[in-house]
Amino acid sequence: MGSHLCEALVESGAGVRVMDNFSSGRVSNLAGIEDRLELFDGSVEDASMVKNACRGVDAVVHAAFPMSMRERSMETSVVVDYLAGLFNLLKEAIANHALFVFISSIAVYGDQKYVPVDENHPLEPVMLHGAMKLSGEFLCRALANSHGLKAIILRVADIYGPRNTRISVPVRFLINALQGVPLRVFGSGRQARTYTYVDDFVRAVLSALQTPSAAGMVLNIAGDQAISLYDLALLVKEVTGSDSQVILEENVAADDRRLVIDGTLAKNVLKLGRSVTIREGLIKMRDWLLQNPDFYFGGVPS
Amino acid sequence: MGSHLCEALVESGAGVRVMDNFSSGRVSNLAGIEDRLELFDGSVEDASMVKNACRGVDAVVHAAFPMSMRERSMETSVVVDYLAGLFNLLKEAIANHALFVFISSIAVYGDQKYVPVDENHPLEPVMLHGAMKLSGEFLCRALANSHGLKAIILRVADIYGPRNTRISVPVRFLINALQGVPLRVFGSGRQARTYTYVDDFVRAVLSALQTPSAAGMVLNIAGDQAISLYDLALLVKEVTGSDSQVILEENVAADDRRLVIDGTLAKNVLKLGRSVTIREGLIKMRDWLLQNPDFYFGGVPS
Numbered sequence: 001m002g003s004h005l006c007e008a009l010v011e012s013g014a015g016v017r018v019m020d021n022f023s024s025g026r027v028s029n030l031a032g033i034e035d036r037l038e039l040f041d042g043s044v045e046d047a048s049m050v051k052n053a054c055r056g057v058d059a060v061v062h063a064a065f066p067m068s069m070r071e072r073s074m075e076t077s078v079v080v081d082y083l084a085g086l087f088n089l090l091k092e093a094i095a096n097h098a099l100f101v102f103i104s105s106i107a108v109y110g111d112q113k114y115v116p117v118d119e120n121h122p123l124e125p126v127m128l129h130g131a132m133k134l135s136g137e138f139l140c141r142a143l144a145n146s147h148g149l150k151a152i153i154l155r156v157a158d159i160y161g162p163r164n165t166r167i168s169v170p171v172r173f174l175i176n177a178l179q180g181v182p183l184r185v186f187g188s189g190r191q192a193r194t195y196t197y198v199d200d201f202v203r204a205v206l207s208a209l210q211t212p213s214a215a216g217m218v219l220n221i222a223g224d225q226a227i228s229l230y231d232l233a234l235l236v237k238e239v240t241g242s243d244s245q246v247i248l249e250e251n252v253a254a255d256d257r258r259l260v261i262d263g264t265l266a267k268n269v270l271k272l273g274r275s276v277t278i279r280e281g282l283i284k285m286r287d288w289l290l291q292n293p294d295f296y297f298g299g300v301p302s
Numbered sequence: 303m304g305s306h307l308c309e310a311l312v313e314s315g316a317g318v319r320v321m322d323n324f325s326s327g328r329v330s331n332l333a334g335i336e337d338r339l340e341l342f343d344g345s346v347e348d349a350s351m352v353k354n355a356c357r358g359v360d361a362v363v364h365a366a367f368p369m370s371m372r373e374r375s376m377e378t379s380v381v382v383d384y385l386a387g388l389f390n391l392l393k394e395a396i397a398n399h400a401l402f403v404f405i406s407s408i409a410v411y412g413d414q415k416y417v418p419v420d421e422n423h424p425l426e427p428v429m430l431h432g433a434m435k436l437s438g439e440f441l442c443r444a445l446a447n448s449h450g451l452k453a454i455i456l457r458v459a460d461i462y463g464p465r466n467t468r469i470s471v472p473v474r475f476l477i478n479a480l481q482g483v484p485l486r487v488f489g490s491g492r493q494a495r496t497y498t499y500v501d502d503f504v505r506a507v508l509s510a511l512q513t514p515s516a517a518g519m520v521l522n523i524a525g526d527q528a529i530s531l532y533d534l535a536l537l538v539k540e541v542t543g544s545d546s547q548v549i550l551e552e553n554v555a556a557d558d559r560r561l562v563i564d565g566t567l568a569k570n571v572l573k574l575g576r577s578v579t580i581r582e583g584l585i586k587m588r589d590w591l592l593q594n595p596d597f598y599f600g601g602v603p604s
Contacts, residue, residue: 135437142433
């Protein structure tokens with residue numbers, strides 16, 4: 001996500017500073033733009049580096065999140081470092097009167113009470129990951145009130161795209177299909193996700209950066225279509241022309257939620273236009289995988 | 303709050319372990335019961351001490367909170383230490399299958415959208431203090447879902463009583479009245495608070511510890527009556543027989559909220575009976591101040 005955003009920001013002519021500890025990202029993801037941005041190789045817990053990185057900026061985008069927490073780590077230090085880093089950045093955003101774009105997650109909603117899930121849906125995260133994102137939101141909102149922070153909160157749906165560190169289901173299916181091995185769907189296959197192509201995420205952040213009037217708002221960022229995992233598997237087979245079997249592993253416990261996310265508010269506020277369709281996104285991702293067969297462990301045959 | 307709870311727990315016959323770094327409390331507050339409990343003199347950030355303190359316990363009450371955050375410190379370390387300590391305790395509660403009573407605050411509600419404020423009121427903390435308490439709540443709830451934590455969340459209203467480190471308004475008024483100096487009310491005087499005597503807080507926690515069926519619940523803990531600050535000043539004059547003037551400082555900016563808290567749910571679930579009235583609480587506090595004239599800086603003439 002970060003490298004795609006950097007590319008778009010550099011293209012737009014913005015002066016860009018990147019701070020990353022490269023715990024999950026790769027510096028090679030910035031290939032081609034590394035001379036056009038300022039890189040701070042370090043962790044956001046490092047308050048003095050954060051201070052330097054934020055000096056004089058107009059805006060801060062906070063997308064840092066420890067991969068290990070997403071993978072259900074229960075290390076106290078992971079929780080603590082996340083919050084320390086966020087708080088350091090929030091304070092520097094306040095000090096520099098910078099717009100703060102906080103990358104939150106639809107994980108803050110937890111189990112759906114109704115679909116599609118709009119921004120008024122109850123907040124009941126069921127995993128640590130969502131609880132920490134929600135804590136971050138409330139930190140932003142409290143500091144907006146008490147310290148004049150200008151913050152826009154973006155709750156992003158499941159993002160997929162090139163260079164994703166975490167292999168999400170669309171990417172796993174594409175790799176399986178290109179390798180000619182079965183696409184395994186766990187659970188009923190009827191569980192749904194609003195998979196969102198990374199370009200739509202980038203477009204939303206760029207627009208948020210140009211919409212300071214959205215400060216104080218919370219916006220879902222999601223593609224226009226939700227899809228069931230079974231239908232996704234069939235679509236992947238189609239766009240790859242693969243003979244891979246689709247196997248429903250109904251006895252395997254799976255997250256059976258229908259995560260249908262309503263991104264209408266962001267569409268209107270950020271003037272986003274239509275999103276990349278799932279078919280279009282899968283085709284882009286397919287082509288990238290074919291051009292970068294060695295990116296993921298295990299490789300993809302070209 | 304902690305020492306009162308310890309007294310009641312010891313009286314009830316429970317085995318009690320206390321962990322405190324005495325950054326705001328005083329070890330002398332445990333005078334008379336220190337031989338009947340096990341003291342861990344340290345900070346909840348110390349994971350190994352937390353592990354020892356929690357080994358084999360049936361329940362954990364988390365009331366630790368950095369006074370400096372309440373006083374609007376923006377030190378990253380304060381925010382971080384609070385969360386680290388809470389997370390350490392949550393993990394040990396899970397490991398020991400212990401009931402977890404999380405002391406939250408009505409600060410999670412922020413500005414009142416309606417009164418009285420029940421547990422369904424929107425959550426929009428306006429200060430860092432409330433945002434951190436709310437983060438703690440969501441941590442409890444996520445771990446309840448993902449790791450089987452049994453947690454009861456108590457959102458306590460403004461507590462006052464003997465040995466309060468923070469001199470709340472009822473105590474300040476009482477000290478002023480006993481010293482014969484004016485009682486200054488900032489703002490309109492019509493702002494209201496649901497002042498809650500510490501005994502009611504203690505009773506609620508003891509009952510929560512005996513009501514594991516309340517796990518998963520969020521309960522307001524508050525006295526039965528709200529009172530405006532002006533009326534509070536008059537009542538303090540009455541119970542002390544003081545000639546002190548009441549001065550309305552209407553030009554001084556003040557927190558003008560009417561914090562009228564609905565504690566009905568906790569009354570029912572925890573079978574609490576009627577609370578200490580404000581008059582009763584003020585009389586108890588008056589008597590304690592007269593018996594302990596040196597407790598607060600500046601002293602109170604007997």
